[in-house]
Amino acid sequence: MSGDAETTTGPLVSxxxxxxxxxxxxKEALAGLIGQTYGRFEAIVxxxxxxxxxxxxERFADPRLALIERRETRGKAASLNEALEHAxxxxxxxxxxxxxxxxxxxxxxxAMEGDxxxxxxxxxxxxxxxxxxxxxxxxxRGKVVNDSRDFDxxxxxxxxxxxxxxxxxxxxxxxxxxxxxxxxxxLIDWDMVRRLAFYTDFKHIREVTGExxxxxxxxxxxxxxxxxxxxxxxxDMLMIRTTRPPKPWPRMPDLSIVALPERIDELAAEMIRQxxxxxxxxxxxxxxxxxxxxxxxxxxxxxxxxxxxxxxASLQARLDAALAHLGGDYVAVVPQGVPLTILWVEDALHAAxxxxxxxxxxxxxxxxxxRPAFVLDAAQLRRAREGCGDLPLAESFRAAGIEVxxxxxxxxxxxxxxxxxxxxxxxxxxxWVQAAALYKQIPPRFGNERWMRERAAAALYGxxxxxxxxxEIVRDLNRDRATVSTLLLEARIRRRGDRLxxxxxxxxxxxxxxxx
Amino acid sequence: MxxxxxxxxxxxxxxQHYEVLKxxxxxxxxxxNHDRARHCYEEAALLAPEKSGPxxxxxxxxxxxxxxxxxxxxxxxxxxIEPDCAEAHGGLAMVYQHHRDYPRAFDTYLACLDxxxxxxxxxxxxxxxSCQMGSFAKVIHxxxxxLDRHPGDVSVLFCLATLYARDGRYRExxxxxxxxxxxxxxxxxxxxxxDDVRRKxxxxxxxxxxx
Numbered sequence: 178m179s180g181d182a183e184t185t186t187g188p189l190v191s192x193x194x195x196x197x198x199x200x201x202x203x204k205e206a207l208a209g210l211i212g213q214t215y216g217r218f219e220a221i222v223x224x225x226x227x228x229x230x231x232x233x234x235e236r237f238a239d240p241r242l243a244l245i246e247r248r249e250t251r252g253k254a255a256s257l258n259e260a261l262e263h264a265x266x267x268x269x270x271x272x273x274x275x276x277x278x279x280x281x282x283x284x285x286x287x288a289m290e291g292d293x294x295x296x297x298x299x300x301x302x303x304x305x306x307x308x309x310x311x312x313x314x315x316x317x318r319g320k321v322v323n324d325s326r327d328f329d330x331x332x333x334x335x336x337x338x339x340x341x342x343x344x345x346x347x348x349x350x351x352x353x354x355x356x357x358x359x360x361x362x363x364l365i366d367w368d369m370v371r372r373l374a375f376y377t378d379f380k381h382i383r384e385v386t387g388e389x390x391x392x393x394x395x396x397x398x399x400x401x402x403x404x405x406x407x408x409x410x411x412x413d414m415l416m417i418r419t420t421r422p423p424k425p426w427p428r429m430p431d432l433s434i435v436a437l438p439e440r441i442d443e444l445a446a447e448m449i450r451q452x453x454x455x456x457x458x459x460x461x462x463x464x465x466x467x468x469x470x471x472x473x474x475x476x477x478x479x480x481x482x483x484x485x486x487x488x489x490a491s492l493q494a495r496l497d498a499a500l501a502h503l504g505g506d507y508v509a510v511v512p513q514g515v516p517l518t519i520l521w522v523e524d525a526l527h528a529a530x531x532x533x534x535x536x537x538x539x540x541x542x543x544x545x546x547x548r549p550a551f552v553l554d555a556a557q558l559r560r561a562r563e564g565c566g567d568l569p570l571a572e573s574f575r576a577a578g579i580e581v582x583x584x585x586x587x588x589x590x591x592x593x594x595x596x597x598x599x600x601x602x603x604x605x606x607x608x609w610v611q612a613a614a615l616y617k618q619i620p621p622r623f624g625n626e627r628w629m630r631e632r633a634a635a636a637l638y639g640x641x642x643x644x645x646x647x648x649e650i651v652r653d654l655n656r657d658r659a660t661v662s663t664l665l666l667e668a669r670i671r672r673r674g675d676r677l678x679x680x681x682x683x684x685x686x687x688x689x690x691x692x693x
Numbered sequence: 694m695x696x697x698x699x700x701x702x703x704x705x706x707x708x709q710h711y712e713v714l715k716x717x718x719x720x721x722x723x724x725x726n727h728d729r730a731r732h733c734y735e736e737a738a739l740l741a742p743e744k745s746g747p748x749x750x751x752x753x754x755x756x757x758x759x760x761x762x763x764x765x766x767x768x769x770x771x772x773x774i775e776p777d778c779a780e781a782h783g784g785l786a787m788v789y790q791h792h793r794d795y796p797r798a799f800d801t802y803l804a805c806l807d808x809x810x811x812x813x814x815x816x817x818x819x820x821x822x823s824c825q826m827g828s829f830a831k832v833i834h835x836x837x838x839x840l841d842r843h844p845g846d847v848s849v850l851f852c853l854a855t856l857y858a859r860d861g862r863y864r865e866x867x868x869x870x871x872x873x874x875x876x877x878x879x880x881x882x883x884x885x886x887x888d889d890v891r892r893k894x895x896x897x898x899x900x901x902x903x904x
Contacts, residue, residue: 304706306706306707306709316740317710318706318707318708318709318710318711318740319705319706319707319708319709319710320706320709321705321706321709323705323706661706661709661713662706662709665709665712665713665716668716668720669716672716672719672720677720677723677724678724680716680720681717681720681721681724684713684716684717684720685717687713688713688714688717691709691710691713
């Protein structure tokens with residue numbers, strides 16, 4: 178592949194470049210783009226009403242660069258949508274005021290073309306911590322790869338992990354996700370990445386192919402500005418988590434939560450609000466109740482479906498009333514009293530998704546025989562209730578061959594993060610060797626091999642007296658893909674072993690990366 | 694377990710560039726590449742003016758190259774940045790020791806050990822200055838504190854045995870030397886000192902009996 182503008186082979190990539198008052202950094206970002214070894218791209222720069230940038234773009238005299246100069250400021254989402262209207266590539270990539278290394282597009286296109294089922298891919302990037310000096314220059318304080326996570330749909334829905342600027346996806350997926358949400362003031366990128374995850378898996382390319390900056394002292398950055406207003410932030414979070422793009426969702430489970438409060442009162446309203454506050458996988462809430470009671474309920478939430486039921490009806494009767502209306506693949510049955518804290522339903526949902534029998538009802542915390550709380554495949558629940566609808570719930574499950582049990586720890590959601598936190602706790606308590614052993618055990622089950630090997634090496638270094646083991650791991654990492662962190666770690670171990678010249682060599686390599 | 698979004702927002706690497714330069718400076722200083730070490734420390738100081746490490750490094754390089762006035766300024770600068778920086782106090786004490794200002798060196802080594810009882814350089818400096826001054830009580834205390842934490846440190850045990858012997862505390866000196874020889878049976882210096890101590894002990898015993 179070649180960076181030549183005349184290159185005609187390979188699919189076209191549309192690189193969207195929204196910009197606002199970043200002339201200096203735009204120049205550097207575009208220079209990185211022009212220097213790509215993969216030349217089949219079109220870049221659409223959208224100036225969101227900021228200081229003029231025509232001269233910056235024209236200076237490159239490259240026909241692959243197009244500029245949309247807008248006088249009014251309409252926000253990043255609007256800029257991305259406007260750029261998309263002009264995009265014609267098979268794939269879409271993103272660039273803000275960041276830096277692509279020369280192989281960035283080539284690596285992503287190679288991964289996507291090599292796997293026709295892959296709709297999206299992402300690489301690792303250095304997060305560049307920097308301080309803004311008088312005059313606007315950036316002083317680099319560190320370059321860290323702190324997002325090198327293998328794709329995890331649950332985690333992505335929880336708080337996101339595939340960086341927008343490292344992402345490439347098929348453009349046709351946007352016909353299903355819809356455009357960027359212009360009503361959001363922050364987390365615009367995560368919203369789109371989350372919506373893409375309804376339709377495709379993401380391929381993780383474990384190679385650092387660029388940098389994005391995290392400057393201290395730039396208060397106009399969306400992330401920082403948006404977080405100052407807590408209420409607005411939570412409103413945006415709710416909007417993102419309740420966004421349900423058009424079905425079918427080939428990759429995302431849809432959860433129907435049947436809320437069964439004892440009566441429709443303020444406690445019931447609080448229960449509903451709490452479900453929205455803590456649930457992060459896509460869901461709808463179904464509330465079966467008498468129509469007159471429902472009219473009294475002062476609550477206005479998206480994706481809340483009210484279902485008429487007889488006043489005073491049993492829990493089982495209300496569940497049966499809701500069952501006819503459910504649209505989800507899985508059902509969570511939630512009577513009053515279930516503790517609604519983070520991961521309250523996702524553990525059971527994760528277990529149900531990976532249940533090879535499909536005939537297990539996974540209980541929620543607070544489950545009792547008289548007040549069942551569980552997640553089950555919707556088709557199985559329907560079958561159980563339709564086949565023996567007059568029986569109590571537990572008996573109808575027995576008749577349908579449905580087992581009721583707690584989800585086991587290895588079936589929980591975010592399993593990787595839980596084990597990781599366990600290892601980190603061991604480190605905090607000074608149990609370095611045990612922590613290292615745990616880090617080594619993680620990859621066969623949860624992936625993230627490189628990341629965990631680096632952690633294991635660091636823990637062994639922390640243990641003292643285990644430098645030989647640590648050096649073996651970190652030396653391999655540095656041979657394969659050296660980062661500033663791994664070079665610094667190996668240098669420290671070498672120095673402790675009085676191998677000062679080797680340490681100097683490693684530190685000089687780290688220094689070069691920091692100065693790049 | 695309580696997972697929150699904040700659990701995953703860990704800001705690592707804010708001082709990484711500084712750490713690389715400081716580490717590089719330390720390596721160059723150990724290798725005797727003084728100019729390179731100085732250059733690294735100066736660059737590190739620009740990146741993290743709030744840290745005392747680069748000033749300490751510059752002071753160490755200045756001592757290595759015999760520029761004691763520069764070293765003193767550097768260590769004072771480090772103490773100004775970080776008053777509890779044990780290394781800076783230790784470095785300043787070394788400067789005083791080079792100037793043969795033993796009482797001041799002694800007090801400054803003590804200041805260093807107050808901040809870091811594990812500082813071996815200060816401990817040995819304290820030992821040397823106390824030998825010059827002939828006052829052993831304080832240094833014996835610090836050597837014992839250190840040995841409580843590092844019971845197998847033969848070099849410190851030997852210092853302690855020497856001080857006990859000079860102070861006429863032969864029984865304690867003998868115990869310390871026997872500990873060394875249990876750890877290192879071939880330690881000739883310890884064996885030699887033990888012979889001396891036993892001879893002096895015997896002479897003292899004879900004098901006492903004669904009297």
